[in-house]
Amino acid sequence: MATSSDTAPAEMADCIHVDGTEHKVVDVGSGGNVILEVLFENTKACTKSIPNEMIQKLRTSKTPFPSARVFYRVRLDTLKKHSKYFGHLLGSDVFEEGRAISAKFTELSLSGKDASKLPAEELPKIQIKDEDYATRTIGRETVFHDMLRMIHGMDHSSKSITLLYIAILVVMADRYDCMATIARYITGRFSNFRYPPTLEKTTEEVVRQKIMIFYHTNQPLRFSTATKELIIRGSSRWSIYEEADSNLAAAWWDLPEDLEAELSYRRSRIILTISSLQTHLLSLYMSRIQQCKLGYDSSAACDSFQLGEMVKFLTKKNLLSLIPFQAVSPDDPDFLWPKAYDGDAEQLINLLRQCPSYQIDKNHGHCGLRSKLLPALDYIKECMDAGIGIKVQLWKTERSTQTWIPSPSTNNSSVKKAFVVGGKAVGEERSGKFFDFKSLSRDDLMLGGRSLGVEKAAKKLFLAEKWDWVREVETEKEKEMMSKSSFFRF
Structure with a gap:
């Protein structure tokens, strides 16, 4: 050989x-x-x-x-x-x-x-x-x-040019420091190469190879699409449940220039944001504040009914776990501890979309989880579609403005604790970034964040530390208008 x-x-x-x-x-x-x-x-x-x-x-x-x-x-x-x-x-x-x-x-x-x-x-x-x-x-x-x-x-x-061939060519060009020449050749002579689509979770390596190639050869649109795809799909490398695999040791399994950490962090923020929607709505229905605004004698019963149906739906979809109060050893093999979600982020949104329109009777048609859930899910999906992929040139030249990962100084200053002087509290609790769904304008909702700019809208949404997802529809005219919009499918 x-x-x-x-x-x-x-x-x-x-x-x-x-x-x-x-x-x-x-x-x-x-x-x-x-x-x-x-x-x-x-x-x-x-x-x-x-x-x-x-x-x-x-x-x-x-x-x-x-x-x-x-x-x-x-x-x-x-x-x-x-x-x-x-x-x-x-x-x-x-x-x-x-x-x-x-x-x-x-x-x-x-x-x-x-x-x-x-x-x-x-x-x-x-x-x-x-x-x-x-x-x-x-x-x-x-x-x-x-x-x-x-x-x-x-x-x-x-004679045979494959994705693996181009990936190895890029790895070698990086090692022997001749990337400028090789990148020009790849984007020129291989410009018509058809990069294979990635349709299944098992093809994560293909996504990673494409990210590495597009990064080193400065292909911005393809790079943004590929990074978005890996963020949404997730990686076996980022799962706390997966043991280290010696087969995942090639260069593309550890993406260069802090990309590995950035993509993992962006995904974690997206999953946290989606889960906050579920958590927030559950907390509303478990509070003493009545959520049914119709003012009927059955409004209290409506809230209890909706809470029960929400818990039933979420547990059925494995999105909520009910753990008994008794102490259980983490090492108990007979007890199945709930695992963090490590699947496709878009599939998670699709699961939540399946929530039926529960109603205690015909007079409570717009009560419950679905009417609050779908507008928020549509907005999250729009921000994911256009605002989470990385721009290759800006990442290389202005990384500090592009990264979602907070710097230590930013992280420490996000929360201000009240302090005590002479037995009295001085100052006030100042929480971190807050996303208020009802503060968004009608244009923000109809354009899915494009009025603000998709990157800014995505960062504002996914980098928040607290979320308020309640957005009341006050008039019948607004209800009718929103029901016809693709963003408000009740």
């Missing part, structure tokens, strides 16, 4: 002998004056391969995964120009490789030899090791070869 199956035969122009073994040399372009020897180290940690069926054959044979040793003939000046990694390694006397290359070229110059015209055996040689920890993929020498071709201004030679 010393060379790629996709390598063009014409490039095998020379051979080199190392440790008594003859190896073919892959000629990358013309005028190559150094040999780049790369050991692609493969271990049992690899979970994928190029081509895809290779790893299955290796696992079936139960033989050790072979490592690939490939010799590339490249132009030193081109390598240093487009790759900061090789520029630092070979462009000065700081590293041994740079000193050895410099000494060899001095020797060739004194003897009047043109390195670009010499056989491979006589050229200076550079040795590097490419470990599998970042991609967990066998056969990545195919991608490395194409990366070298792109650096040298040539087209890729691989």
Whole structure:
């Protein structure tokens, strides 16, 4: 497995002998004056391969995964120009490789030899090791070869371009610090590549690979869509119930530049906001304040009926857990403790939408959970649709204004406690950010936050610390208007 199956035969122009073994040399372009020897180290940690069926054959044979040793003939000046990694390694006397290359070229110059015209055996040689920890993929020498071709201004030679191929190309470009060149190639030559859709939870890796690719290659619309998708779907990495999986160790399972923490935090805020709606409405019906505004003798009974139906509906959908008062050990295997919701955020909204229009009798048609729930869910959904994806360029240049994660100073100042002087309370309790649903204008509701700006509306909603979800419909005319709106489906 010393060379790629996709390598063009014409490039095998020379051979080199190392440790008594003859190896073919892959000629990358013309005028190559150094040999780049790369050991692609493969271990049992690899979970994928190029081509895809290779790893299955290796696992079936139960033989050790072979490592690939490939010799590339490249132009030193081109390598240093487009790759900061090789520029630092070979462009000065700081590293041994740079000193050895410099000494060899001095020797060739004194003897009047043109390195670009010499056989491979006589050229200076550079040795590097490419470990599998970042991609967990066998056969990545195919991608490395194409990366070298792109650096040298040539087209890729691989016939099959897949999402995994592009993901590995981006990982390698990041490692060897030649992202500018590779990003231009990807957005140019691969602009028509059809990124696979992600329809099931099991395809989280696909979403992550796309996020990593779009981030490094500056594809703003695709990046915003992909980050939104992962926020809504959630990640097995963010679940407190999932044990660490050694298979989830490739570079895309830990997104760069604080993206991993940001996406996880945004999702947690969205789930908290949705749950606050349920909690707030339950607390209203459990309070002594009458919620039925009709003023009938049956209004008190209406509230009790609605509370019972709410509890029944939410427990049936596994959105509410009733825990007995007796003390139970957390280690008791016979007791099923409720788990935090780790499913799709849009599916959570859809579950809440299924709440029926309960009424104690025909005179209480607009009482209960559904009439209060749907307008709020519509507004939350609109903010999710357009306000939670990350803008790649702003994230790279103005991260402090884009992040949802509060800074330590902001976090500490959000709550002011009253203090006591001379036995008397001085100052006042000042709570953090408050979202009042009824304070939104009619335009805010009809436009779903677009009048304020979707990003600002989303941050105002999801970064609140307290929520008031009650929004009374006061007139029959307003009821009729709202019932016809897509945002108020009673």
